[in-house]
Amino acid sequence: MNHxxxxxxxxxxxxAEKDVVxxxxxxxxRNLEDFHFPYQASLTEKNKIIDELFNSLGFLxxxxxxxxxxxxxxxxxxxxxxxxxxxxxxxxxxxxxRALLINNELNLSIMINEEDHLRIQSFGAGLEFSKIWHxxxxxxxxxxxxxxxxxxxxxxxxxxxxxxxGTALRASAxxxxxGLVITGKMYDILGAAGKFGxxxxxxxxxxxxxxxxxxxxxxxxxxxxSEEEIIDNLESIxxxxxxxxxxxxKFLLENDYNKIxxxxxxxxxxxxxxxxIEEKEALKYLSRVKLGQTLGLxxxxxxxxxxxxxxxxxxxxxxxxxxxxxxxxxxxxxxKTIQKKLLYKE
Numbered sequence: 001m002n003h004x005x006x007x008x009x010x011x012x013x014x015x016a017e018k019d020v021v022x023x024x025x026x027x028x029x030r031n032l033e034d035f036h037f038p039y040q041a042s043l044t045e046k047n048k049i050i051d052e053l054f055n056s057l058g059f060l061x062x063x064x065x066x067x068x069x070x071x072x073x074x075x076x077x078x079x080x081x082x083x084x085x086x087x088x089x090x091x092x093x094x095x096x097x098r099a100l101l102i103n104n105e106l107n108l109s110i111m112i113n114e115e116d117h118l119r120i121q122s123f124g125a126g127l128e129f130s131k132i133w134h135x136x137x138x139x140x141x142x143x144x145x146x147x148x149x150x151x152x153x154x155x156x157x158x159x160x161x162x163x164x165x166g167t168a169l170r171a172s173a174x175x176x177x178x179g180l181v182i183t184g185k186m187y188d189i190l191g192a193a194g195k196f197g198x199x200x201x202x203x204x205x206x207x208x209x210x211x212x213x214x215x216x217x218x219x220x221x222x223x224x225x226s227e228e229e230i231i232d233n234l235e236s237i238x239x240x241x242x243x244x245x246x247x248x249x250k251f252l253l254e255n256d257y258n259k260i261x262x263x264x265x266x267x268x269x270x271x272x273x274x275x276x277i278e279e280k281e282a283l284k285y286l287s288r289v290k291l292g293q294t295l296g297l298x299x300x301x302x303x304x305x306x307x308x309x310x311x312x313x314x315x316x317x318x319x320x321x322x323x324x325x326x327x328x329x330x331x332x333x334x335x336k337t338i339q340k341k342l343l344y345k346e
Contacts, residue, residue, distance in 0.1 A: 010107040011308035015126015019294050020242045022174045022214070022308050024128050025085070026136045026231075029159045029168040030118040030143070031150040037160045038113045046097025046113045053099075053112060056146040066102050070095035079317035085123070087111055108135060115160045116168075118143070125308070127238060129171060129231045137227070156223065166223030169230055173238050174203070176307070178213040178291040179248030180241075182260070186210075189241060196237055197221045203283070203311075212283030213291075217241065253295050264292030268300075271338050276331035282314050282338060289342075306341055313337050 011023050031037055035049055054067065070078065070091065078092040086102055086109040099112040111119040120143075122136035150158040156166040164170070180186040193200045203214040219234050252260045267288035271277070277285075290307040292298055303309070312318055314334045 010105065010123050011125055011311065012305045013125040015124060015128050017242055018126040020175055020245050021127040021238065022176055024124050024132055025172050026122045026132050027170045028120040028136055028140055029116040029157065029164045030120065031158060032117050033148040033150050035117065038115060038117060039160060043097045049117055050099050050112055057143065064104050068100045070098040070100060076317055076321055080321050083315040083317050084312060088114060090114060108139065127173060129235050133227065133231055164222055167225065167227050167230060169222055169227050170218055171231055171234050172216050172218030175215050175217055175241060176213060176287065176290065177215055177245050178287055179245045179252060181213045182252060183248045185244065185248055198237065211280050212287035249295060261297050264288050264297045268292065268298065272342060274335045277335045278331055279314060279316065279334065282334060286310055302342065310338060310341055
């Protein structure tokens, strides 16, 4: 687990349209023939599924992949995996008869016996759907060559939730949209999303509001379209959102320069000198500093990927796992972690 805990995540890498899109994710849901779906399966059957997958796949290449049984992990380790988006909240909480496969680069994870037998996730920095789709499709084909999926000629891949039937593909982009939020235009984006078959969530996933002007934008429809059509449709809409966000940033720069610079510099000052800071407050100010960097509002040199890096490092479990931190000192360590990045460029 040390490699998983301490290594940097894929979000610190460069990627297309990275000034707006921090990262992309694709998720495929798959189930095996001749087994009950997870919510109907007994613990014995779930463990049999894990054994069958382990034996059929040889768990791929042990030098490049990690296979973990969820019950073997501590609560803190599970929470770190959750904060890295490698597992869901449910997979961290309900661990009996569940497992996880992840690769060395931490840009591919497969949850076993979550809502479906397999939840294959592929990640990439920036707007990189074609790249991460190739990775997901490759591993999906490899698994399907070893086991039989539950599939219908009429409905496609069969899943626990009917909304995933068909390709069972969900694609999403994590977008940083401070320009649209500050100018009040984000409401128009939210209103239009449903018309295009999209959902918009906050940084913490389903049911979460916006924090740090971060939004996950994803497809809702999986039936009746090919994987390529789903990706192309979402990507074309994301490009429109990128264009609107850049227009809003330009508008703020040209029409509200003093106000926006004041917001940015105050945010930078708070982050540099705060003794302690809560996570949501930190995200708010980091978002504004990232906006200031993008707009060239201060002369200080910051790593272009500081925002994506700190999105993980300031999370509660990440702050505790490295050198155990007492709960009442987490906000202090968060402030110091941010200052180390902003002041000393570490």
